[in-house]
Structure formats: C-alpha cells, structure tokens
Ligand SMILES: [Zn+2]
C-alpha cells in the first residue's frame with residue numbers, strides 16, 4: 001500500500017504519482033489513445049474513466065450551487 005501503487009501503467013507496469021503523469025507516459029511511450037473531458041480538457045486513458053470524472057464534476061457543480069444559494 002505505497003504512494004505509488006495507485007497509478008500503474010497497464011503496458012509496462014511503471015508506477016506514477018499522479019494519474020496525469022500516467023496519461024502522459026501512456027501517450028508518449030505507448031502511443032495510447034486518450035479521451036478528453038469537454039468540460040475542463042483533462043485527459044483520460046479510458047472512456048469509463050472520463051465518464052466517472054464527468055459524473056463527479058457534475059456532482060461538484062451541484063454542491064457548489066447548493067452552497068451559493
Ligand atoms: Zn508504460
């Protein structure tokens with residue numbers, strides 16, 4: 001259960017501190033196709049990761065609204 005266990009490359013099993021670093025690595029080293037969030041421009045390795053992020057983003061926006069009004 002180390003700090004580096006979360007973001008592991010599926011192709012070469014190199015571990016990264018952040019998901020962003022893993023995405024950059026997969027693009028550069030393996031020419032991995034990535035998907036982009038249309039809302040914030042963040043990159044993802046899989047469509048399911050992007051969908052999860054979009055869902056979270058929406059929930060956060062709802063929370064923000066709740067605080068504001
Ligand atoms: Zn790799």
Ligand SMILES: [Zn+2]
Pocket residue numbers: 037038039040041042053054057
């Ligand atoms: Zn986003």
